[in-house]
Amino acid sequence: MSRHLLSAADLTREDALLVLDTAEEMALVEERTVKKLPTLRGRTVVNLFFEDSTRTRTSFELAAKRLSADVINFSAKGSSVSKGETLKDTALTLEAMGADAIVIRHAWSGAPVNLARWVHGSVVNAGDGTHEHPTQALLDAFTMRRRLGRVEGLKVTIVGDVLHSRVARSNVLLLSTLGADVTLVAPPTLLPVGVESWPAQVSYDLDAVLAKSDVVMMLRVQRERMGAAYFPSQREYARRYGLDVRRASALHDDAVVMHPGPMVRGMEIAPEVADGVRSTIVEQVRNGVSVRMAVLYLLLGGASPAIGGDA
Amino acid sequence: MNYLVRDVRPYGEGEPVDVRLVDGAIAEIGTGLSDGDSRVYAGGGAVLLPGLVDLHTHLREPGREDAETVETGTLAAALGGFTAVHAMANTDPVADTAGVVEQVWRLGQEAGHCDVAPVGAVTVGLRGEQMAELGTMADSAARVRVFSDDGTCVSDASLMRRALEYVKAFDGVIAQHAQEPRLTVGAQMNEGVVSSRLGLTGWPAVAEEAVIARDCLLAAHVGSRLHVCHVSTAGSVELIRWAKSKGWDVTAEVTPHHLVLTDDLAASYDPVFKVNPPLRTAADVAALRAGLADGTIDCVATDNAPHALEDKEAEWGAALPGMTGLETALGIVAETMVLPGRLTWRQVAERLSSTPARIGRLEGHGRPLAVGEPANLCLVDEAAPWTVDAATMATRSRNTPFAGRSLPVGVRATFLRGTPTVLDGAPA
Numbered sequence: 098m099s100r101h102l103l104s105a106a107d108l109t110r111e112d113a114l115l116v117l118d119t120a121e122e123m124a125l126v127e128e129r130t131v132k133k134l135p136t137l138r139g140r141t142v143v144n145l146f147f148e149d150s151t152r153t154r155t156s157f158e159l160a161a162k163r164l165s166a167d168v169i170n171f172s173a174k175g176s177s178v179s180k181g182e183t184l185k186d187t188a189l190t191l192e193a194m195g196a197d198a199i200v201i202r203h204a205w206s207g208a209p210v211n212l213a214r215w216v217h218g219s220v221v222n223a224g225d226g227t228h229e230h231p232t233q234a235l236l237d238a239f240t241m242r243r244r245l246g247r248v249e250g251l252k253v254t255i256v257g258d259v260l261h262s263r264v265a266r267s268n269v270l271l272l273s274t275l276g277a278d279v280t281l282v283a284p285p286t287l288l289p290v291g292v293e294s295w296p297a298q299v300s301y302d303l304d305a306v307l308a309k310s311d312v313v314m315m316l317r318v319q320r321e322r323m324g325a326a327y328f329p330s331q332r333e334y335a336r337r338y339g340l341d342v343r344r345a346s347a348l349h350d351d352a353v354v355m356h357p358g359p360m361v362r363g364m365e366i367a368p369e370v371a372d373g374v375r376s377t378i379v380e381q382v383r384n385g386v387s388v389r390m391a392v393l394y395l396l397l398g399g400a401s402p403a404i405g406g407d408a
Numbered sequence: 409m410n411y412l413v414r415d416v417r418p419y420g421e422g423e424p425v426d427v428r429l430v431d432g433a434i435a436e437i438g439t440g441l442s443d444g445d446s447r448v449y450a451g452g453g454a455v456l457l458p459g460l461v462d463l464h465t466h467l468r469e470p471g472r473e474d475a476e477t478v479e480t481g482t483l484a485a486a487l488g489g490f491t492a493v494h495a496m497a498n499t500d501p502v503a504d505t506a507g508v509v510e511q512v513w514r515l516g517q518e519a520g521h522c523d524v525a526p527v528g529a530v531t532v533g534l535r536g537e538q539m540a541e542l543g544t545m546a547d548s549a550a551r552v553r554v555f556s557d558d559g560t561c562v563s564d565a566s567l568m569r570r571a572l573e574y575v576k577a578f579d580g581v582i583a584q585h586a587q588e589p590r591l592t593v594g595a596q597m598n599e600g601v602v603s604s605r606l607g608l609t610g611w612p613a614v615a616e617e618a619v620i621a622r623d624c625l626l627a628a629h630v631g632s633r634l635h636v637c638h639v640s641t642a643g644s645v646e647l648i649r650w651a652k653s654k655g656w657d658v659t660a661e662v663t664p665h666h667l668v669l670t671d672d673l674a675a676s677y678d679p680v681f682k683v684n685p686p687l688r689t690a691a692d693v694a695a696l697r698a699g700l701a702d703g704t705i706d707c708v709a710t711d712n713a714p715h716a717l718e719d720k721e722a723e724w725g726a727a728l729p730g731m732t733g734l735e736t737a738l739g740i741v742a743e744t745m746v747l748p749g750r751l752t753w754r755q756v757a758e759r760l761s762s763t764p765a766r767i768g769r770l771e772g773h774g775r776p777l778a779v780g781e782p783a784n785l786c787l788v789d790e791a792a793p794w795t796v797d798a799a800t801m802a803t804r805s806r807n808t809p810f811a812g813r814s815l816p817v818g819v820r821a822t823f824l825r826g827t828p829t830v831l832d833g834a835p836a
């Protein structure tokens with residue numbers, strides 16, 4: 098693996114499988130009464146969050162602590178982040194504190210790439226603007242593998258606001274690396290111009306692809322998209338692209354339903370589906386910790402010879 | 409001081425000649441001229457061109473003197489071979505009154521590196537609502553003939569129509585920054601394959617092309633002159649070609665950076681490559697080169713846009729758009745147009761000197777290399793490659809996208825009305 102995890106495209110197939118396999122080992126630790134490994138004792142992990150995301154920050158914090166790392170939560174929300182000076186100054190401050198890894202969440206696409214130029218430690222992208230969220234894709238793949246036994250060859254349908262979704266971008270890249278067969282479903286307004294260059298198929302018709310899907314991943318649709326005329330109304334969106342009970346019944350028996358959270362119940366997903374047996378939503382949260390433990394462990398040079406070092 | 413410039417080739421053609429400059433004008437052109445009382449400057453076989461004229465420069469003064477001043481910006485211009493630049497109006501305060509344009513013009517005169525022709529804002533405060541006092545700016549000491557809200561588009565069709573009509577009274581021209589604002593809300597880079605991957609909001613080609621099409625039709629309807637700033641797409645070239653084929657009075661410029669750089673550079677998220685209009689695709693670059701070669705695009709203008717370090721050393725989305733370009737313009741034109749045989753040096757003189765001077769109605773610039781003409785001159789060393797170093801440029805800013813690039817030609821000397829502003833590639 099390279100020093101940073103900025104994009105799912107940074108991961109080769111071997112890297113990605115190594116993360117997933119390592120995450121399996123980490124998951125075993127979590128089943129113990131003492132859920133802690135001494136692996137990263139003396140190392141410092143900084144959670145640098147320019148955007149609120151309690152769920153992702155907590156997941157990384159728990160992952161780092163279970164590896165015995167020192168964790169600093171550096172919330173830059175509220176300070177002036179309109180100027181990049183802030184990011185560079187913050188980077189230099191964290192550098193001076195001896196951060197071994199910086200986990201960054203930022204509203205601007207590419208901010209982790211900028212940060213990586215200014216620090217010596219490892220940078221982990223915990224979601225940048227509408228660009229990527231690679232650990233989400235890793236935990237999604239991990240969840241698929243646990244539920245369905247494999248990722249390769251799976252038919253994965255990603256539904257919703259692909260245009261603004263960092264989860265979709267990272268998932269498309271990682272899933273294609275791992276040999277899954279991805280279909281994006283959205284109203285044409287919520288697909289980016291240029292999507293035809295992505296390693297995925299595109300459909301505007303959810304009903305047409307559901308029966309063939311092994312995995313349906315529903316993306317959050319923010320209500321403000323309606324005001325910007327991406328679609329006429331919440332009701333029409335839900336009718337055409339929401340995963341309601343009727344639609345979910347078209348899925349085959351083993352198919353699973355995923356959601357990266359937070360959900361808008363009744364919009365992109367019906368509560369009965371979100372809470373049903375197909376749903377992996379709770380597992381995804383739990384698996385997030387294992388996968389992030391694996392990422393931090395591998396980036397910070399765990400014992401395995403297959404990891405660490407500058408690539 | 410009179411100069412005898414020895415051993416230069418006008419327009420890069422024929423055998424070397426000597427050129428004597430007396431009282432700000434070309435007094436003599438010939439071979440084996442005697443020194444007389446002239447100071448002799450060895451031209452070293454350089455290409456002799458009329459001093460370059462830039463229709464589109466941001467000098468940032470007044471308001472952002474930390475990024476550039478008229479003094480530093482015009483020195484950069486002289487080092488790039490320019491003897492005149494048009495200074496864009498988006499300063500603080502905006503150049504929308506006679507007072508501000510006269511101040512900028514006077515600062516240019518005082519600096520003395522090149523002439524500064526202020527561009528007047530089309531609308532008060534660049535707000536796109538009320539026409540600025542264009543006639544008063546035209547009648548001022550600054551003699552404004554080019555009007556532009558550059559940085560933003562005059563998007564209101566009715567206001568654009570009236571502005572095009574109004575400036576006919578003093579032979580002015582509206583230079584439009586063509587950008588449909590509703591199609592570019594939050595736009596960060598060219599909309600296409602690369603933006604889809606990088607998760608950066610797209611700036612679609614149609615947002616430029618739709619405004620150009622509308623403005624060409626408006627200019628035709630009212631019989632006015634239109635100049636299109638920084639054309640960046642293949643579709644825009646087609647539209648301008650069409651407008652010219654109708655005989656309409658439409659001119660256009662292309663920047664050096666749009667002649668060579670493409671949108672995939674954004675993958676670095678390095679804001680040095682963030683510019684407005686954005687870098688486009690390789691197909692657009694090819695169309696722009698072809699358009700400049702066949703005359704569809706009339707001239708090269710730099711859109712030199714210096715920015716302070718903190719405005720560029722930022723996340724892509726937070727950084728300001730713009731690139732410096734005065735000191736590298738001729739090198740890029742040589743690399744992309746002259747060396748590949750798309751333009752001769754005589755055509756370079758048209759596209760970087762006589763045509764922009766004509767569009768800007770600038771007297772004394774862009775004149776032929778002939779006895780009796782003003783001695784505004786630029787000497788180009790053809791075999792003098794140099795490597796761009798952001799830290800050692802004359803501009804106060806460091807946002808050149810060409811840092812580390814080797815450019816094939818260098819400016820050896822620049823003369824402004826017979827007085828050297830640059831000699832041996834350094835300030836005179």
Ligand SMILES: [Zn+2]
Nearest residue numbers: 558559585637
């Ligand atoms: Zn502009």
